[in-house]
Amino acid sequence: MKADPKADAAPAASGGKGKLFIMIGAAVVVLGLGGGAGWYFMHGSSAEAAAGPARKEHSSSKKSKREEAPPEYVNIDSFTVNLQPEHGDQYLQVAFTLQVEGPEQVELIKANMAKVRSRVLLLLSGKKASEISTVEGKQQLAGEILAAVNEPFVPHGDEQEVSDVLFTSFIIQ
Numbered sequence: 001m002k003a004d005p006k007a008d009a010a011p012a013a014s015g016g017k018g019k020l021f022i023m024i025g026a027a028v029v030v031l032g033l034g035g036g037a038g039w040y041f042m043h044g045s046s047a048e049a050a051a052g053p054a055r056k057e058h059s060s061s062k063k064s065k066r067e068e069a070p071p072e073y074v075n076i077d078s079f080t081v082n083l084q085p086e087h088g089d090q091y092l093q094v095a096f097t098l099q100v101e102g103p104e105q106v107e108l109i110k111a112n113m114a115k116v117r118s119r120v121l122l123l124l125s126g127k128k129a130s131e132i133s134t135v136e137g138k139q140q141l142a143g144e145i146l147a148a149v150n151e152p153f154v155p156h157g158d159e160q161e162v163s164d165v166l167f168t169s170f171i172i173q
Contacts, residue, residue, distance in 0.1 A: 071163065074098045074109045078169055079117065081124040090129045093171040096142075098149060099164035108160060112153045119148040129172050138167065 078095035098116075100106055109116060123144055132141050142165040150159045 071099045072106045084128045086128050095169040097166045098162050101161035105161050123148050
């Protein structure tokens, strides 16, 4: 006798539905894990939350300023400085960029550029070539320039908000 084609098709269809449900379930699990991981990395771990509100409050005012606007940059034109004598006459030709927090700081630095350049010139002219020729020396020098530039321009005034010194040219000869 001939087998009924409808009877043979029924078990095959039910097996296909089972595989379909398994695949859909696996996809839901993978998407759920991906979403959970994304949330975890976007919102931080519970260890940060357990660190306490005091830590968050302390850094929140500075963070909110930084998150509001991206940093701005002020180019300081190249200038040449005589270094302290070590092995004959040596000089430093340097150019750098200041990273500041916001457009009002850019304007403040530009308005007081003569003071900025004078402070840096006085700082650099007291250096020896051996002190600033290494990577560590350059990093230390960047920190000293940062401190000098952040000093208030007026007595008892607020410090500038310069956050980094980025050398764009640094030649010792």
